[in-house]
Amino acid sequence: DFTASVIGKLGSVVIHGVNIKPGKPVVLGMVRGKPVIGIPGYPVSAALTFGLFVKPLVYAMQGRVVPPQGSVIAKLSRNAASSLGQEEFLRVKLGKVSGALIATPVTRGAGALMSLVRADGIIRIPAGSEGLGAGEEVHVDLLRPVHEVENTIVCIGSHDPALDMLANALKKKHPALSLSSAHVGSLGGLLALKRGEAHLAGTHLLDEETGEYNVSFIRKHLPGKRIVLVNLVHRDQGLLVPKGNPKRIAGFEDLARKDVSFVNRQAGAGTRLLTDLHLKRLRIDPEQVNGYNREEYTHMAVAAAVLSGTADTGLAVLSAARALGLDFVPVAKERYDLAVPEEFFESPLLAALLGIIGADRAFRDQLVAMGGYDVSEMGKVMAVLL
Template structure:
């Protein structure tokens, strides 16, 4: 089979117009309806108006517990001249009971005193008091809901009350999803071979289909083989309204998606001027649309949302609702190539009166970004990027109220932050956003007003103390507090059993030992440089000194996966990865706040969390921590 190595660069708007035009020409969007039981219609969309089959209520009903009376029998009643009604002048009723003629009013039971069979009242009733008239809710033939209306729980109750048993709805679109790739496996296992990838995109796309009112059919994984992919497409296509082929859309040696679509139908477009998602394919097979989505998760989600979502909504007689947009100030510059619409996922938080957007890493394969993202910024093809400090419209992916409750922590990373994320969300509904930029990066962000707090462990090599000197220097003239989170053991993380017998920093001078460092500005990097200087060791003699990672867990993972032999990090990270640890120093990890940036009640919640028995117990289990000062203010400005 001839390999397709040519991918176009079609502008997004042009591709959308051409795709929809091709579908209109074949009558793809002609509505198809079906009748279903009301009890099964949750989330379905009406294809025609639904009319009431009876009035509700269909009789004269009591709206209260009490007595039904003739209003004229009560006109003389007052506090000074009570009226007693004989047994034949009233009728005991409960809420919802039928009120028969000649009764035309209801008096609440708490306004009635009984003396034998007589009922005494002290206030006159007016005609039709506390009575629900026929058709008060709905009159027969009233329209309950119009067409193209998504039915919810309240509508179901109204339909049943109106004696509607079945409703006409647009037929639920069916999406066929075929994951492809010889490298894919159905589930993760501890002994997965290098190069194998867990197939998860089809599950994500299936869930998106459900969110958008469609039903999905997931095919089993198809390996990169022309005949097998051809067979799978022929099997799934007749069962669905939209066919999605996951992966195989690029121009690799075993990417057959475009060729299979061309063989069975028509390729309308291969290659979009978007980032991520460039290799996407749009086509037709058997009068149905086919979308070839790239294999990277972020690319797959974006392409599927851009093309499948409006298609599925339209098939159900709906229009895609507009995303809520929020103008946000960028915390750092985003460079973007001309000629491409780029979609950048961001976190969003409110600090004082500003909404800030924090760009996430831009790798198309970073699926965790989809979990973390609060919204997306679109950089149009005519822009070369967005500068730090500029405002951009963020299309929100998360409810606004969650963004309002976002507490930002930038700086150095520690595993205790993960515990705080869970604790604050469970106890206070506060969403803690942690960004690892190193201790100095956190202080600079605090100085710019871009974070509520900074996690720092900066060794003052002249004083031999942590953090205070740096904070005094960089936050001079500001009202700051240093809250201790933990004291922790820093040391060398090595493989289980320490096969290279590494015992000290001197061993790192062995050129056969591969080291991995932390990024410049990280407190761990400053500590390493200090210890090397104290020992009279040359950093440039260490194999890997300039190779960097951004978190303690990333360092431990690199050792675990044999990407290196050794790295400097905390004991807890070594224990999480089941590695050995050689302690070198105890350091202080503090949270620095500016009082004018962080609400007082959030500060109190943070300190309570750090001092709580639950937090302390969980952090002790990790090992390598000293909690003597946790939750205490250890230094503050004099302002």
Template structure:
């Protein structure tokens, strides 16, 4: 029997819907923890991943129970083909983004299964370099050239067959409580003794941009309360502000909008998808790029506060 769950992303998890750890899943289905990890490793049991933590949504566990209750009416050949398709997902690693979530969800209409791992831009690009994923989602600012993404790509990918596709431009800035009660306006305010900051993890594109700005302004991170406190995605970082656990975060405008927070713009950045072609995935990746460039996908993107998709689907580098 194939234990198959659809892949989930952090944005698809409802705030009031419990997400289970592999240990908890093992207890629910009365199997060993080792079995759960083996099923995940083989792609038969899918989980969304943030950093190095895996979670499975409650509603998906309920659906899984229903699937395992009754025998499938499919022929053995159909079952084998279906399992083979789902155990060979397209692996996407890198930065977390709400539009990426939407892209992953809509890719199912192409009968393509994308498995995301939100580990930050730098780690996502390194995973692509090591052939541990097929797509890297990145927004890395080179501090010397002040150019996004391509300087890193040129250093890593010399002979590999890749395409860099522009996904969106995003607004980055300060996320603060409604009404900006601490009157935070610029980077110098981060060093105030009455300000508590929440940071993104090392390797995140947002962290690259923040550190570049601090360096330009001669600000020592040691003087920022909370600089060492790290979170792994935009929404969880912004939640520190909404819950009153921090006064300011540095992140994207859409995260502030999701939680009804105020936003002070600082910079616009380029968010790109890097596709690495292999014989096994080449056709599927080409289909994804074609869909990215389609009018249908562009029309599906609504509520784009904090984004610009003027160059969506544009190939900015190809080898």
């Protein structure tokens, strides 16, 4: 980047680099008595620094004050780690659950332009902080009117690419509504329902003793709470490997090999529990698995690790493998449900979402085309639990 040197040759550089993330490479200078601002090339950095430095300057030159955006207090839906030493501007999606605002971090990265499109607000994490904890109250600077936030459905729990497709289908059919999902694992989702922090939770927890999905875990963690269990998909889980499977990985038994590196899902994720179940059956100590303690929060993050070569394999759904051109070693077919508290199941807000799950043929066809999904029971109430 030659911006700073060019400004320096034509005039003077006042500041080169600011202690924020994203947006650090900002250049502030003067050329022939006029202010010159160089903003970073990455889209999120550019948009953020334009709002912080250019917008106030333009208003000031017109003798005006930047109109206040408004702000709210919300509860953070999941942990948000941050780099010590830089003030981070974290984009979040907001939703109102039982009268309380819930803030869910969206995709990070200076190039993740859609994170700005989807975000409802920004949280500032101080430079002296290493992050924020789930359940912590946070100050959110709004990017859109607060009344729009009240039309957001909050889903916290297990990740599946089908949720991203569902969010797109909802927005296309009902533009005023949004689906916000935080990926904290199936158990984390059930606990979020218990704390009243979500409208629904994605879950695929297998009971080793009964062979049944989700029911016993809901009874254990949500006693006395009436939950409607609705199927979203049955899906194929397997070990993702590079194209051609160069290390000839055939199953979980290969994870004990010294020449095989693994990328795991986070503790509490249904996929992590499935991994532990197979290791237990094979009598493989997790300490024998190279990479067992390396954790990712989504299937796509696991796929990206395998694609980049930082891991030889990881457990994820077939659709993630297909999306990144990886090979797939089948392990299990599992049921992925949405756990919905009864008071929300019957609410107008969720009626549109459940309508898409129950009857939208185009949405079903999209999932089938992605590969690895059985939609024959999509929308079916699997159980009503108290």
